[in-house]
Amino acid sequence: MYPENFRYTKEHEWVKVEGAMATIGITHHAQSELGDIVYVDLPKVGTTVEQGKTFGSVESVKAVSDIYAPVSGEVTAINEALNTTPEKLNADPHGDAWLIKIKLSNASQVDSLMSTADYQAYLGS
Amino acid sequence: MVDFGGWDMPVQYSGILDEHRTVRERVGLFDVSHMGEIEIRGPEALHLVNYVATNNAAKLKIGQAHYSGLLYPHGGFVDDILVHKVADDHYFLCVNASNQDKDYAHIVQSNRFNATVENAGPNYAQIAVQGPRGLETLQKLTATVLAPIKYYHFTDGAVSGASARIARTGYTGEDGFEIYVAPDEAPRLWNDLMEAGKEFGIQPAGLGARNTLRLESGIALYGHEIDATISPLEAGLDWITKFDKGDFQGREALEKQKAAGITRKLCGFEMQGRGIGRDGYEIQIDGSVAGWVTSGGPSPTLNKNVGLCYLPMDKSALGQKIHVMVRNQPVDAVVTSFPSYKRAK
Numbered sequence: 001m002y003p004e005n006f007r008y009t010k011e012h013e014w015v016k017v018e019g020a021m022a023t024i025g026i027t028h029h030a031q032s033e034l035g036d037i038v039y040v041d042l043p044k045v046g047t048t049v050e051q052g053k054t055f056g057s058v059e060s061v062k063a064v065s066d067i068y069a070p071v072s073g074e075v076t077a078i079n080e081a082l083n084t085t086p087e088k089l090n091a092d093p094h095g096d097a098w099l100i101k102i103k104l105s106n107a108s109q110v111d112s113l114m115s116t117a118d119y120q121a122y123l124g125s
Numbered sequence: 126m127v128d129f130g131g132w133d134m135p136v137q138y139s140g141i142l143d144e145h146r147t148v149r150e151r152v153g154l155f156d157v158s159h160m161g162e163i164e165i166r167g168p169e170a171l172h173l174v175n176y177v178a179t180n181n182a183a184k185l186k187i188g189q190a191h192y193s194g195l196l197y198p199h200g201g202f203v204d205d206i207l208v209h210k211v212a213d214d215h216y217f218l219c220v221n222a223s224n225q226d227k228d229y230a231h232i233v234q235s236n237r238f239n240a241t242v243e244n245a246g247p248n249y250a251q252i253a254v255q256g257p258r259g260l261e262t263l264q265k266l267t268a269t270v271l272a273p274i275k276y277y278h279f280t281d282g283a284v285s286g287a288s289a290r291i292a293r294t295g296y297t298g299e300d301g302f303e304i305y306v307a308p309d310e311a312p313r314l315w316n317d318l319m320e321a322g323k324e325f326g327i328q329p330a331g332l333g334a335r336n337t338l339r340l341e342s343g344i345a346l347y348g349h350e351i352d353a354t355i356s357p358l359e360a361g362l363d364w365i366t367k368f369d370k371g372d373f374q375g376r377e378a379l380e381k382q383k384a385a386g387i388t389r390k391l392c393g394f395e396m397q398g399r400g401i402g403r404d405g406y407e408i409q410i411d412g413s414v415a416g417w418v419t420s421g422g423p424s425p426t427l428n429k430n431v432g433l434c435y436l437p438m439d440k441s442a443l444g445q446k447i448h449v450m451v452r453n454q455p456v457d458a459v460v461t462s463f464p465s466y467k468r469a470k
Binding site: 036059 | 142
């Protein structure tokens with residue numbers, strides 16, 4: 001369920017690091033808690049996101065939920081498809097429905113995040 | 126499950142959108158046992174009901190119900206309620222869960238008549254069967270012939286062997302029934318209804334769908350469209366405010382408000398830009414604060430983002446352009462009529 005090569009936050013975001021680049025999304029648990037997702041608000045390419053700060057929001061039918069950056073960096077791509085098909089976040093939150101890609105400004109921040117085992121333990125607690 | 130005025134309530138079962146569509150297209154089952162009940166009995170029961178509530182209960186026939194408001198003397202809402210006439214000397218009120226004790230105290234305090242008031246919430250569970258296949262579902266469990274019961278009428282009978290008050294009422298904008306039974310009968314009745322509705326595609330529905338259904342249907346929710354600071358004239362509820370019936374609580378304040386002219390009113394709106402107007406969001410017109418969103422969200426039936434809001438009278442015309450402030454950003458929206466959804470009769 002939760003990929004081994006991801007790192008996770010307590011706010012239920014995931015990050016996949018590949019060299020100096022990182023892909024960020026929300027976890028299966030997050031989409032499941034939110035329910036039917038109807039709207040996604042993402043930053044613009046070229047803006048910067050800062051670890052622990054909100055960079056966008058996800059809205060379900062019922063509620064608005066802020067998304068926090070697991071790590072800092074400059075936004076290099078956003079998942080435009082989610083503008084028209086936000087429901088993809090319910091179907092494939094760890095794959096097709098990634099949110100943004102960034103260029104890491106401080107790769108060591110990744111070390112502060114939870115491993116897959118830690119995150120699963122966190123969900124279970 | 127969420128805490129809802131002290132009740133553990135399910136927000137959703139299969140998902141709000143799925144439950145919403147199930148109610149619009151087939152039949153959904155709601156456990157609304159949290160709703161309060163107050164019984165008013167005695168030779169002057171009618172006088173008390175007509176003094177505390179805005180609608181004219183003298184017009185009700187036995188077996189008929191209507192929507193009404195309990196008002197403070199200053200004209201704001203204590204609660205919005207359903208009044209059922211059981212007998213000439215017996216009225217059955219369905220009230221909001223979180224207002225029940227406040228309503229009871231308010232009615233008792235206003236009781237200068239030969240009538241008794243009973244806080245009867247613990248005596249009743251309530252299950253709502255809502256949607257176009259609701260009648261067929263319920264009919265399988267009762268000898269009472271349901272088709273002749275008109276909208277906003279009720280009858281006492283038996284459902285699945287349990288004594289029940291069967292009312293053709295609801296909070297979804299669909300046809301359907303609200304069934305009041307003794308609490309210890311409710312779990313079995315729930316299971317029997319789920320079984321009876323299987324062939325019609327019945328699904329349980331939670332608070333989430335209850336909210337999207339009532340929002341599309343333009344039905345007020347206490348604490349949102351109405352509260353102690355809002356009068357029925359502002360809320361577009363003139364139709365439950367009967368000035369020709371004699372004295373009632375709040376009447377004087379409403380007459381003054383009417384004479385002076387109301388300054389704000391409840392309006393519908395539809396988002397045009399990207400974004401969803403949510404409960405409590407500020408509304409701006411030409412860069413100045415003009416009002417607020419009382420309820421807002423996606424309309425699953427219309428596939429649009431809609432809502433209700435208060436706006437100044439002179440800025441409430443259909444087509445008025447407004448900005449809903451979504452996380453401090455103005456997003457284009459337009460004033461519309463409401464309800465945004467009406468079922469085909």
